[in-house]
Amino acid sequence: MTETHTGSHQFPAALALAGLKKAFGPTEIIRGVDWSVPQGECHILIGPNGAGKSTLFHLISGRYLATSGTIRLNGTDVTRYGATRISRVGLGRSFQTANIFGRMSTFENARIGALRAVGHGASFLRPLPRGGAADIRALEVLDEVGLLDKRNEPAALLSYADQRALEIALALAGGQKVLLFDEPTAGMNKQETRKVIDLMQRLRAADRERTIVIIEHDMDVVFELADRISVLVYGELIATDTPAAVRANRAVQEAYLGTPAPSAATHSHPKR
Structure with a gap:
């Protein structure tokens, strides 16, 4: 079509x-x-x-x-x-209100979004090596949305506009088109x-x-x-x-x- x-x-x-x-x-x-x-x-x-x-x-x-x-x-x-x-x-999606993990860092949020893109489910129980493909993808999308310099900040402390940008990063992290x-x-x-x-x-x-x-x-x-x-x-x-x-x-x-x-x-x- x-x-x-x-x-x-x-x-x-x-x-x-x-x-x-x-x-x-x-x-x-x-x-x-x-x-x-x-x-x-x-x-x-x-x-x-x-x-x-x-x-x-x-x-x-x-x-x-x-x-x-x-x-x-x-x-x-x-x-x-x-x-x-x-x-x-x-398909990636954001909602009317920011849908992020406030107690986690900006980077940790993006990393969760990236797990599926590199072949993992979003498991909180299975440890993954640092510096791997999920970390690299997370840093890429944070750079794309302008949050790389805030990667270590707790997501809850980001400005409202930055929280929305982080949610967009989560939608991007899985590689959805x-x-x-x-x-x-x-x-x-x-x-x-x-x-x-x-x-x-x-x-x-x-x-x-x-x-x-x-x-x-x-x-x-x-x-x-x-x-x-x-x-x-x-x-x-x-x-x-x-x-x-x-x-x-x-x-x-x-x-x-x-x-x-x-x-x-x-x-x-x-x-x-």
């Missing part, structure tokens, strides 16, 4: 959803999503609160099982896979947000085959980073297009961006 990238070339789909649905009892949260993200793209998912964005990420990453439909990751059908098996196929980031700038000030934007741009520059999919509410971040944007409203995708086309889409304006019609009041807010 292929999808047109923002350039003129064709790239295989890193992530492809077809007819994906998720219901909790009688309540359908994801309502037949068809979605394709090409390899190497930075794709941002937006939508009002309660649209089902995190639920969609939970389905892709194996935290929830779909009610129906299919999920393909790098061409492999992972619809019925659990989270660990999907990770092994090549498709990365899901759920609101990576949530709760950050402008300076911290700038650091995350710069980090995402470095990650893309370092590996053009790396696919990044982000849930984001900060529209400045969205329009600076995205190759394409998808808009999810009430569990359905209403648009997938370039940032300029999404910005000009009237349905998107009405559903989420809050852009007023010419005759409307100057100030408007996204629907919740």
Whole structure:
């Protein structure tokens, strides 16, 4: 399956959803999503609160099982896979809040993330030799996210922005090529947000085959980073297009961006 990238070339789909649905009892949260993200793209998912964005990420990453439909990751059908098996196929993920081991050092956190990449499970019982492949991989990803100089600091004492960077390092450490980031700038000030934007741009520059999919509410971040944007409203995708086309889409304006019609009041807010 292929999808047109923002350039003129064709790239295989890193992530492809077809007819994906998720219901909790009688309540359908994801309502037949068809979605394709090409390899190497930075794709941002937006939508009002309660649209089902995190639920969609939970389905892709194996935290929830779909009610129906299919999920393909790098061409492999992972619809019925659990989270660990999907990770092994090549998916890394961060969550809305930092999910790290606060009592461990920054380096020890990254080392845990690196164990799978070098052929070990994340075992806390089996000692591994220092200076081995896991240590080398951990140092590589800490350098990539800008935390190498803080490798010996307890993770709990890192700034909030650095904790989010460490969680990104954990997602990278396993060597996964498709990365899901759920609101990576949530709760950050402008300076911290700038650091995350710069980090995402470095990650893309370092590996053009790396696919990044982000849930984001900060529209400045969205329009600076995205190759394409998808808009999810009430569990359905209403648009997938370039940032300029999404910005000009009237349905998107009405559903989420809050852009007023010419005759409307100057100030408007996204629907919740």
